[in-house]
Amino acid sequence: MTDGVLVHLTDPAAWRAALDTGALRPPSLAGEGFVHLSTPEQVHLPAGRLFPGRRDLVLLVVDPARLTGPVRWAPGVPGDPPGVRFPHLHGPLQTSAVVAVVPYRPPAEPVLPRPDDALGRARALWLSVRTRRAAEVRDVPGGVAVLDPRFPHSWDDNRLVLSHPVDAGTVAASVAAVAADAGWPHLAATLAWSGADDVARELTGHGWRAEELVVMARPATPPLPGRRAEAVDQREVHDLWERSWRRDLPTSEADLDEVVAQLIGREHRNDRVVAVTDLAVREEGRVVSAGQLRVDGATAAFESMNTDPAARGRGHGDAVLGAALDLALERGCDLVVLEADATDWPRHWYARRGFAVVGTTWEVSAQAGATTESSR
Incomplete structure (x- = not known):
């Protein structure tokens, strides 16, 4: 778990609505005067009480330093462990205080980035968006498979999304199993953990195509000079x-x-x-x-x-x-991120505009036993 952050468990639709208004205002704010928060180690307690059995929720990773309302700690409810106290935010939860939005799929351990972890925040955003928009999500070793049968030609929507280390054999076997069951015309996976290079390169030895993407980040300021789109x-x-x-x-x-x-x-x-x-x-x-x-x-x-x-x-x-x-x-x-092909010129164009490389991810794919010619 990540020290120094708080979390709030919510429905993805409520979070999406908050992005339009700039703040999350759950019913507890009007009824009790505060927003329920938790430490990462505590969140399973309210999850079990309020959302038993649900695995389609999101954890909002909150930087306490960005909150504008006071946070006060209070005892839990009967049945909680003795002495446990929960943080309550007395005011709305501003979206600008949420540094990452992570799918909550117990018993899998969520990866919660620190506020100062640009790579972790970037990976969280891309993996989370793929999971949250998917028509179906399945558990696989190291992460999830996302599926959308409406768009079978979209490899981005029909692939494995892996955030925990697994070996090359496990990647290949997991993708093959899901592809066979779902009828995918391709095999594809995202490898988003530090040290995935060896796994990606091993897969290329078995006919896979591996594309290294550099993760680049910069603050929203200072602004670029010139006209605007x-x-x-x-x-x-x-x-x-x-x-x-x-x-x-x-x-x-x-x-x-x-x-x-x-x-x-x-x-x-x-x-x-x-x-x-x-x-x-x-x-x-x-x-x-x-x-x-x-x-x-x-x-x-x-x-x-x-x-x-x-x-x-x-x-x-x-x-x-x-x-x-x-x-x-x-x-x-406070942070803008992007991915660029590690071998192509745009990464240098972005570098000249203030983006710095903070890490890498790998996209691996194969189709009908041959290396692929394009990434989708």
Whole structure:
């Protein structure tokens, strides 16, 4: 468990609503005058009382130093261990005080990052979003499998998401078992623990494709100079996405139209679990550059940066990123994170704009016994 943080257990829908208002106000605040918090070691007690048997909840990881209301400790209820005392927040729980949102799936031990752990917070956001938006979640060694049969071509929505160390054989066997049962046309897993390099490289020796992603982070301040992109309805970006997917997917893709339709159609689900804003630059009324900011408490992720090749070199990327950083600061975020291919040029572009590498994750995949040609 993580020292120095408090936690609050809630329904994901209540948390998503709080992201729009800036604060979580559970019924206890109006009825009793406070929000129930716990230490990480205590949370199983209220979980058992209030949510028996539920495994679809989230733990809000709270930095006490960011709370604006007083925290007072009070005894528990009859049946709690003797002498146990719980922290009560006398005021709403601001979303800016929540440094991570972690799925609560007992008896699995949740990974709770410290407020100063940029890598831990980044991994928590990406793993949590995948879990919270999934149509189905299954336990596997080292983490979970996320499934969504509506989007079988989306490897991001049908894969293993592993946050605890397991060996390469376990990864391969677990993915194969889930894929066979679910009818996946591919094998895919995210390896998000320190030291996963050896497992990823061992899998490449068995025909898997392994992609190393650097995790990069920076504060929302200072702002980038220059003009800013505009916030747009996500549907206005679909044409840019479609052009990109059609350009980048293998030309041998027989069902390209269906693949592209699924990859675009899946995107709206992110806003059901985190606050999503699409930012874009137009030329002659057409969106030629866009990126996306996903806010989950005090942590924001910058995603899906894309500029038409013919429109590059005109500062559009800076305009989109600058707008995203502005918005993150406005939403109360102190940390903005992203992932970049460890072998490609964008990581250096982001480094020149204040992002520092804080760690890595690995994406491993295979299809029909052969290495894959693209990552989805």
